[in-house]
Amino acid sequence: MAGGDELKLLxxxxxxxxxxxxxxxxxxxxxxxxxxxxxKNKSELLxxxxxxxxxxxxxxxxxxxxxxxxxxxxYLDEVYGANGRPSLLPVDPYDRAMARFWAAYIDDKLLSxxxxxxxxxxxxxxxxxxxxxxxxxxxxxxxxxxxxKGKPFFGGDSVGYVDVVxxxxxxxxxxxxxxxxxxxxxxxxxxxxxxxxxxFGSLDAAKAVMPDVQRLVELSKMRxx
Amino acid sequence: MSEAxxxxxxxLWASPFVxxxxxxxxxxxxxYELVxxxxGKKSELLxxxxxxxxxxxxxxxHGKPISESLIIxxxxxxxxxxxxxxxLHADPYTRAVQRFWAQYVDDKGTDDGGKDQxxxxxxxALQLLExxxxxxxQGKHYFGGDSVGYLDIAxxSYVxxxxxxxxxxxxxxxxxxxxxxxxxxxxxxCTHPAVVDAIPDADKFVEFSVTYGSFSKxxxxxxx
Numbered sequence: 001m002a003g004g005d006e007l008k009l010l011x012x013x014x015x016x017x018x019x020x021x022x023x024x025x026x027x028x029x030x031x032x033x034x035x036x037x038x039x040k041n042k043s044e045l046l047x048x049x050x051x052x053x054x055x056x057x058x059x060x061x062x063x064x065x066x067x068x069x070x071x072x073x074x075y076l077d078e079v080y081g082a083n084g085r086p087s088l089l090p091v092d093p094y095d096r097a098m099a100r101f102w103a104a105y106i107d108d109k110l111l112s113x114x115x116x117x118x119x120x121x122x123x124x125x126x127x128x129x130x131x132x133x134x135x136x137x138x139x140x141x142x143x144x145x146x147x148x149k150g151k152p153f154f155g156g157d158s159v160g161y162v163d164v165v166x167x168x169x170x171x172x173x174x175x176x177x178x179x180x181x182x183x184x185x186x187x188x189x190x191x192x193x194x195x196x197x198x199x200f201g202s203l204d205a206a207k208a209v210m211p212d213v214q215r216l217v218e219l220s221k222m223r224x225x
Numbered sequence: 226m227s228e229a230x231x232x233x234x235x236x237l238w239a240s241p242f243v244x245x246x247x248x249x250x251x252x253x254x255x256x257y258e259l260v261x262x263x264x265g266k267k268s269e270l271l272x273x274x275x276x277x278x279x280x281x282x283x284x285x286x287h288g289k290p291i292s293e294s295l296i297i298x299x300x301x302x303x304x305x306x307x308x309x310x311x312x313l314h315a316d317p318y319t320r321a322v323q324r325f326w327a328q329y330v331d332d333k334g335t336d337d338g339g340k341d342q343x344x345x346x347x348x349x350a351l352q353l354l355e356x357x358x359x360x361x362x363q364g365k366h367y368f369g370g371d372s373v374g375y376l377d378i379a380x381x382s383y384v385x386x387x388x389x390x391x392x393x394x395x396x397x398x399x400x401x402x403x404x405x406x407x408x409x410x411x412x413x414x415c416t417h418p419a420v421v422d423a424i425p426d427a428d429k430f431v432e433f434s435v436t437y438g439s440f441s442k443x444x445x446x447x448x449x
Contacts, residue, residue, distance in 0.1 A: 052353060066318070068325050071325050072321075074320075074321070074324065075317055075318070075321040078320070079317045093303040093304045096300070097296050097297070097299070100293070101292060104293055105277065
């Protein structure tokens with residue numbers, strides 16, 4: 001693309017959704033300006049760019065805003081789909097439908113159960129969260145087996161859409177593990193996912209944007225006060 | 226295997242999510258067989274085809290199952306790409322805007338807020354969609370411009386229920402004074418050949434609601 005292609009990402013360092021967008025940008029090798037938002041004092045730019053939800057992440061491409069994480073990731077994949085940049089979504093329509101299905105599942109079931117588990121208001125709620133997340137993780141183990149067909153990632157040989165979507169939760173999974181002493185991706189129960197977590201987390205493109213786990217633990221403790 | 230047997234939809238006529246899939250198939254001129262579920266009892270076929278969520282709709286294409294209505298609609302758009310205009314716009318930015326609003330529609334449509342809040346929230350949502358329509362249609366007939374697009378399909382699927390709620394609750398949601406463009410759009414799209422058979426009269430939805438108690442739960446969540 002010719003010069004004058006400007007990418008900006010409005011975000012918050014502790015958000016798994018922002019992390020997802022940053023992972024997509026990182027894996028596609030894209031340069032962008034990152035703007036850290038103070039969520040208690042949202043910028044004019046954020047409020048103007050996402051008037052409906054007023055949330056991060058927001059991708060601003062040549063002044064035009066794109067909102068909602070999965071919409072952002074698909075947009076980046078479509079705009080920067082050629083010239084040797086890796087493609088996140090597969091080519092075959094059925095495989096694409098499967099990738100979208102699992103991405104939706106992660107946001108629907110895994111997210112809600114992890115939130116219940118870590119931020120539930122009562123012990124019962126937290127226990128229910130643990131139960132549900134356990135079920136969700138087991139289902140994802142099956143999904144990874146099916147999608148990867150023995151290869152390292154949901155996307156096969158290389159990182160794909162579902163890897164990026166789940167990747168947004170990697171830091172969060174690590175802090176929940178640290179704070180609860182439990183292992184969400186337990187290698188004895190879900191060995192393939194546990195291996196995926198290590199493998200994904202060690203990729204340069206992931207390490208470049210992964211927030212500091214200790215900082216996240218402190219943030220999480222602050223929120224629970 | 227006949228052409229129709231190659232494409233099957235597991236569903237229920239009253240579900241907005243199933244309606245989406247039927248409209249999408251009709252727009253592409255694809256012959257299909259509708260396998261109707263019985264409310265309150267999930268078939269073996271459904272449980273086998275969508276073991277994760279056990280919900281309708283499920284599209285079976287040459288036996289391979291695809292679930293989640295908007296994912297199915299995108300699949301149909303991609304597989305039958307040479308039939309009928311594309312649902313998703315050619316321009317990636319416009320596509321992103323269409324996807325954004327489709328997600329918004331589903332977030333609001335499946336909101337479990339209290340009854341009073343629900344009417345207010347729905348009104349506010351319709352107002353935003355009215356503005357979105359003006360921007361996206363650019364003076365043409367549909368959110369997709371000249372042709373019925375992704376967002377048209379996502380939103381029109383709720384119209385039968387919205388009209389039923391208007392009758393049951395005695396409110397006006399599709400208010401010509403407040404959302405004139407949406408009202409005109411709904412009237413126009415509901416008479417479109419690909420839509421007219423997929424969305425029965427509001428009275429049918431009212432009847433369904435009376436028969437099965439709550440009108441939203443069995444539909445939004447699929448038969449239990």
